[in-house]
Amino acid sequence: MRLKDRTALITGGGxxxxxEIARHYAEEGAYVYITxxxxxxxxxxxxxxGKNASYIQADVSNMEDMRRAAEKIRTERGHVDIVxxxxGVGNYIPLENVTMEEFDRVMHTNVLGTYYTVQACLPLMPEGSAIILNTSVTANLGLKNFSLYIAAKSAERSFIHTWTNELRDRRIRVNAIAPGIIPTDAAGKELGRSEEEEKAAQAYRATLIPAARVGRVRDISSAAVFLASEESSYINGVELTVDGGLSAIYPVKL
Ligand SMILES: NC(=O)c1ccc[n+]([C@@H]2O[C@H](COP(=O)([O-])OP(=O)(O)OC[C@H]3O[C@@H](n4cnc5c(N)ncnc54)[C@H](OP(=O)(O)O)[C@@H]3O)[C@@H](O)[C@H]2O)c1
Structure with a gap:
């Protein structure tokens, strides 16, 4: 019960x-809000x-939605310890095909959404709270057709440094997890691959990864429990890569 009696907000927790982060936090004793x-x-x-969980329907790229979400948490719990x-969203699109709509969708969800989430929650966060961002190992790469997503994740990564400094007096820690390849909706069908293509892509990718498998959502939630708990109280301002060793052996063809 490493998060006993803590209150957490996980955006995109549906x-x-x-x-998985929400489920793992609840197992560790937290009350979780998902959006x-x-x-x-x-x-x-x-x-x-199953227990100790509520949802708030809210769009992260809408400031009013995030303020409403924070207000609900304030009314019900008084504070939030873990945000x-x-x-996040992303899409493979060649540079010349990116429309302003797509540009806005990716930037607004990932960058603005992260900003609004943290801004709305800050007044509710007591000393000792933890902020965890979800970046991506791709932020180090020049993957073609992925420029928007990678730019957004790079911007998110920059918040780790600036916010760690800005929130130091409040003793709020800011860290990120950079997942590697984790088969989810975002990694598969939202990128336009069929189920079969996705399976083949993951099998190929597993051969590239030192851990010899693609990641599981539990791999990421375990890191998220650690970064939210007392066990990581001296860890601040880092991006924790959880990718089975993939980025350690760059460059590889993804
Ligand atoms: N899977 C990977 O390999 C991988 C690797 C690196 C990083 N990541 C990052 O991990 C995070 C989670 O992705 P996932 O792989 O778990 O994919 P996912 O299952 O598609 O999760 C994304 C979640 O974000 C929510 N969301 C999207 N736009 C939103 C908005 N405007 N407002 C509120 N919620 C929104 C979605 O719910 P609604 O559509 O209902 O709003 C969905 O629940 C993302 O930031 C992604 O970039 C994933």
Missing amino acids: TGIGL GRRENKLQEAVRKI VANA
Whole structure:
């Protein structure tokens, strides 16, 4: 029970990595709030988490939504100890095909969404709180057709440094997790691959990874529990790579 009696907000907690972080936090004794846009996914997620969980339907790229979410947490719990800015989107699009709509969607969700989430929650965060961002190992790479997502994740990464300094007097720690390849909706069908193509891509990728497998959502949630808990109280301002060793052996062809 490493997070006993803590209150956590996990954006994008209705599916994938965010859902597993929420489930793991609840198992470790936290009360969790998850957010997302699709209410049916959020309802299903709360059922899967089973206890100590509520959802708030909210779009991270909408400041009013995030203020409303923070206000609900304030009314119900008074404070929030752990904020996981996890919601994110990306897409493979060649540079010349990127539209302003797509540019805005990716930047608003990842960058602005992270900003609004943290801004809205800050007044509720007591000394000793933890902020965890979800970046990506791709932020180090020049992957073609992925410039928008990589730019967004690079911007998110920069917040680790500036916010660690800005929030030092409040003793709020700011860290990030950079996942490697974790099969979820975002990594598969949202990138436009069929189920079969996705399976083949993951099997190939597993051969590139020193750990000899692609990642699991539990690999990421375990890191998120660690970064939220007392065990990491002297860890501040880092990006923890959780990729089975993939980035240690760059460059590889993803
Ligand atoms: N899977 C990987 O290999 C991998 C690797 C590196 C980094 N990541 C990062 O991990 C995070 C989670 O991704 P995932 O792989 O777990 O994919 P996922 O299952 O698609 O999760 C993304 C979540 O974000 C939510 N979301 C998207 N836009 C939102 C918005 N505007 N407002 C609120 N919520 C929003 C989605 O819910 P709604 O659509 O219902 O809003 C969804 O629950 C992302 O930041 C992603 O970039 C993933």
